[in-house]
Structure formats: C-alpha cells, structure tokens
Amino acid sequence: MGVINGSLIELPKKGKAMIITDIHGNLTDFIKLMHIWDNFRNENNHLVLTGDFIHAMGKDDDKSIEVMELVRYNFYNDPNFHVLLGNHEWSVISKITIFKGGNDLNSNLESLFQEKFGSNWENKLEEFTDFFKKLPIAVKTQNKVFISHAGPPKGINSIDEIVNITNTGYINNPKLFELLWNRFGDYDKKDIDSFLKTVGCKAMIVGHTPVKGTKMIGKNQIIVSSSFSKGKKAYVELDMEKKIKNAKDILKMVKYID
Numbered sequence: 001m002g003v004i005n006g007s008l009i010e011l012p013k014k015g016k017a018m019i020i021t022d023i024h025g026n027l028t029d030f031i032k033l034m035h036i037w038d039n040f041r042n043e044n045n046h047l048v049l050t051g052d053f054i055h056a057m058g059k060d061d062d063k064s065i066e067v068m069e070l071v072r073y074n075f076y077n078d079p080n081f082h083v084l085l086g087n088h089e090w091s092v093i094s095k096i097t098i099f100k101g102g103n104d105l106n107s108n109l110e111s112l113f114q115e116k117f118g119s120n121w122e123n124k125l126e127e128f129t130d131f132f133k134k135l136p137i138a139v140k141t142q143n144k145v146f147i148s149h150a151g152p153p154k155g156i157n158s159i160d161e162i163v164n165i166t167n168t169g170y171i172n173n174p175k176l177f178e179l180l181w182n183r184f185g186d187y188d189k190k191d192i193d194s195f196l197k198t199v200g201c202k203a204m205i206v207g208h209t210p211v212k213g214t215k216m217i218g219k220n221q222i223i224v225s226s227s228f229s230k231g232k233k234a235y236v237e238l239d240m241e242k243k244i245k246n247a248k249d250i251l252k253m254v255k256y257i258d
C-alpha cells in the first residue's frame with residue numbers, strides 16, 4: 001500500500017514499482033503490459049501508469065474506451081495499482097481539446113462513446129470524466145524518485161504545492177499545466193535539478209514526449225515511452241529498496257516489450 005497525500009502518492013522503501021507511460025488507446029500493448037504486471041504483482045510491488053492512456057493520436061484503431069475500462073477497474077480494485085493524470089485526460093476534464101494531425105481528439109473520443117453506448121453516451125463520458133478527476137498527479141518514492149506525466153513545472157517552492165496542486169482547479173492553474181505539459185526545452189537541466197532539490201528527490205521519471213524507449217535528459221531525468229513511442233517500447237521496474245543517486249541508476253532498471 002502507498003500513502004495517498006492529496007495529489008501525491010508516497011511509496012515505501014519496499015518492493016518494486018512497474019512504471020508504464022503513454023498507452024494512448026493501444027489495447028494490444030496495454031494487455032501485454034498487464035500480463036507482465038500479473039506475473040510481477042505481489043503485496044509489496046506497485047504499478048504506476050503515468051497518464052495519457054486515452055486518445056490514439058489520429059490512428060484508426062482507437063481502443064481508448066476499452067483501455068479506460070481496464071484502468072478504472074484496476075484503480076478501484078487494486079490498492080497497488082496507481083494511475084496518474086496525463087495532459088490528455090486533463091483535456092477531457094477541462095474540455096480544452098488537443099489537435100493531432102488536424103484531428104480534434106476530444107471529438108474523436110465522443111464518436112467512440114456514441115458508437116459504444118448509443119443514447120447513453122453522455123452519461124458514460126461524464127462517468128469517465130469524474131474518474132479522471134480522482135487521479136493523483138505524482139508519485140514520490142522513499143528512495144527519492146519523483147514520477148509524473150511530464151514536467152517539471154517552474155516556480156515550485158515545496159512538496160506541499162504538489163500535494164495541493166489541484167486545489168485551485170484544473171483550468172487557469174499554471175503549475176498543474178506545466179506539470180502535465182512541459183517537455184525539455186520548456187525547462188532546462190538546471191530546472192530539473194532545482195525542482196528535484198525542492199521536492200527532496202534525486203531523479204525523475206516522465207512520459208509525454210515520444211522517445212525510442214528511453215531518453216536521458218542530463219543525469220537526473222529519464223523519459224520513458226511504453227507504447228506511443230519513436231521505436232522501442234520500454235517500461236521501468238524500479239527497485240524501491242536500492243539507493244538512487246541519479247537517473248542513470250534507473251536506466252539499469254529499464255525493460256522492453258516487443
């Protein structure tokens with residue numbers, strides 16, 4: 001069990017955490033990863049899904065609803081299954097849509113709901129929107145790893161700002177926006193280091209930017225792509241009992257799916 005502190009989940013110095021990013025409606029990859037999790041799960045091990053499990057980014061085979069149903073089931077039935085908010089789930093909450101290759105991704109999602117649920121589609125979409133509002137924003141492990149969808153945001157002065165980050169709502173909330181949307185270039189390596197120092201961590205794991213499996217940003221941030229990627233598909237089996245000095249220590253804990 002982890003401790004849920006507002007928008008922050010705190011994981012103990014025990015067991016391992018399987019960290020998965022950016023599924024984007026790819027049911028085939030999600031099921032592969034869930035088979036790995038089924039073999040890996042025990043009372044000390046955790047799963048962290050770092051958001052963006054919906055919106056197929058313009059691809060035809062969009063299984064966002066099926067993925068969401070599985071994610072929601074596990075979220076409510078397994079205390080070791082943690083799901084973080086991504087900018088794509090945020091866009092459903094905020095109704096500020098995202099365009100990809102000329103496609104309005106929230107309109108695409110509404111079409112999927114209409115096909116699957118007929119005249120009840122709006123109620124079903126509201127149910128899922130309410131589920132998204134329950135999602136925490138970040139994980140901090142006792143061995144000093146910070147896990148979030150994206151970021152870091154600038155101007156964070158204490159870990160309490162992460163704990164309370166959704167208290168002012170989802171819209172017009174620049175720190176939340178940056179934590180869900182910022183990619184390298186919006187911040188630099190120094191911003192990573194000062195953020196980690198503020199929140200008492202040594203390394204951070206994010207998704208959000210598609211990479212060839214993984215990519216290091218300086219020594220202290222690792223980007224991971226588990227499904228929507230630029231080549232290889234990776235996840236992390238984070239050993240939460242080991243001392244972590246920087247993200248290079250996490251690079252050794254990366255695994256791949258076919």
Ligand SMILES: [Mn+2]
Nearest residue numbers: 052086087208
């Ligand atoms: Mn994203």
